[in-house]
Amino acid sequence: MxxxxxxxxxxxxxxxxxxxxxxxxxxxxxxxxxxxxxxxxxxxxxxxxxxxxxxxxxxxxxxxxxxxxxxxxxxxxxxxxxxxxxxxxxxxxxxxxxxxxxxxxxxxxxxxxxxxxxxxxxxxxxxxxxxxxxxxxxxxxxxxxxxxxxxxxxxLQLADCEKSDFIAFHDAFAYFAARYGLTQHAIHDVSPEGDILPQKLQQVISLANQLGINVIYSEDLVDSRLADTIAGEIPGGRVLVLSPVEGIKQQEQDAGIGYIDKMRENVANLRVGLECR
Ligand SMILES: [Zn+2]
CATH class of the missing domain: 3.40.50.1980 (Nitrogenase molybdenum iron protein domain)
Structure with a gap:
C-alpha cells in the first residue's frame, strides 16, 4: 500500500x-x-x-x-x-x-x-x-x-606613491592603469591561462629588478605558482593578489563580497607594491 x-x-x-x-x-x-x-x-x-x-x-x-x-x-x-x-x-x-x-x-x-x-x-x-x-x-x-x-x-589611496609601475598576472588592468596614471606590466597577455615561455619569465624578472619592483601580483582564480616562482627570483620578492574580478567564488558571494570589495582589496594590495603613503 x-x-x-x-x-x-x-x-x-x-x-x-x-x-x-x-x-x-x-x-x-x-x-x-x-x-x-x-x-x-x-x-x-x-x-x-x-x-x-x-x-x-x-x-x-x-x-x-x-x-x-x-x-x-x-x-x-x-x-x-x-x-x-x-x-x-x-x-x-x-x-x-x-x-x-x-x-x-x-x-x-x-x-x-x-x-x-x-x-x-x-x-x-x-x-x-x-x-x-x-x-x-x-x-x-x-x-x-x-x-x-x-x-x-x-x-585618494593612490595619490602619493613611490612607484607607478606594477606587474599584474595578466593584461587586465590597462584601463584601470590609464585611469589612475599607473603603468601596468603583465606576465600573461590578455588571458591568465596558457603556458609562459622561459624567456618571458626571464623578461619579467629583469623588468622587476630594473624597476625595483618586489611585489608580483597573482589572481584569485588562478594557480599562484608562476607568480611565486618570479617573486622567488627577486630580492625581497613577495606575491599579493590583484583580482581582475572575472569571477567570485560562491562562498565569497554568499558572504556578500562583490565588485566594490574586490576593488578595494586590490587598492590595498597595490598600495603595498607601489609604496604609497
Ligand atoms: Zn582577463
Missing part, C-alpha cells in the same frame, strides 16, 4: 518568476551589475558559474537554451565573449557599446567605464519592463553612487 504524502507544496512552482524580467549575464561583473539594477523585479543568472575563470569558457547547448529563454543577454563586449555572436537571444546588451576601447576587453576594471556599463543595463531593463522604470532608476543610481565613491577612494 502506498501512503499519500502531503508536502504542502503547490504542484507547480516558480509561477512568480514569470512576472520578472529574466536576464542572463555572461560572467561575474555583468551578473552583479545586472543584479543591482534589476533588484527583486528581475531574475538574473550568470552563464559562467561562480569561481570559474571566464576567458576560455564556452557555452553548452543548455546555456544556449537559457539564453534563448531569457528576455535579455548582458555581455561585456569588447571581444570578451567570442561566442556571443552565435547566441539566439531576444535582446543582447553589449555594455561596451559607446565606449572608446581597444582590443583589450577588461573595461569593467575602470569604475568610470563600469558606470557606463551599468547605465546600458539600466536602459535595457527599463525597455523590457517600463512599468518599473522608477524602481530600476533608483537601483542603478544607488550603485552608480557607489562606483563614484570607489573612484574617489582609489584616487
Amino acid at each position: 502506498l501512503a499519500t504524502v502531503y508536502t504542502g507544496r503547490p504542484a507547480q512552482q516558480g509561477g512568480q518568476e514569470h512576472d520578472k524580467v529574466r536576464l542572463v549575464a555572461s560572467f561575474y561583473p555583468l551578473y552583479e551589475f545586472a543584479s543591482r539594477v534589476g533588484g527583486d523585479k528581475a531574475s538574473v543568472s550568470s552563464l559562467v558559474p561562480a569561481g570559474i575563470e571566464p576567458h576560455d569558457w564556452e557555452p553548452t547547448a543548455q546555456d544556449r537554451l537559457r539564453v534563448s529563454d531569457a528576455d535579455i543577454l548582458v555581455i561585456n563586449g569588447a571581444g570578451f565573449e567570442s561566442w556571443a555572436g552565435n547566441m539566439e537571444a531576444k535582446v543582447v546588451v553589449d555594455t561596451s557599446q559607446g565606449i572608446d576601447h581597444g582590443a583589450n576587453p577588461h573595461i569593467w576594471l575602470d569604475p568610470v567605464i563600469a558606470k557606463h556599463q551599468v547605465e546600458k543595463i539600466r536602459e535595457a531593463v527599463i525597455a523590457a519592463d517600463p512599468a518599473n522604470e522608477d524602481y530600476y532608476k533608483k537601483n542603478a543610481d544607488s550603485f552608480l553612487t557607489e562606483l563614484d565613491q570607489l573612484n574617489s577612494f582609489i584616487k
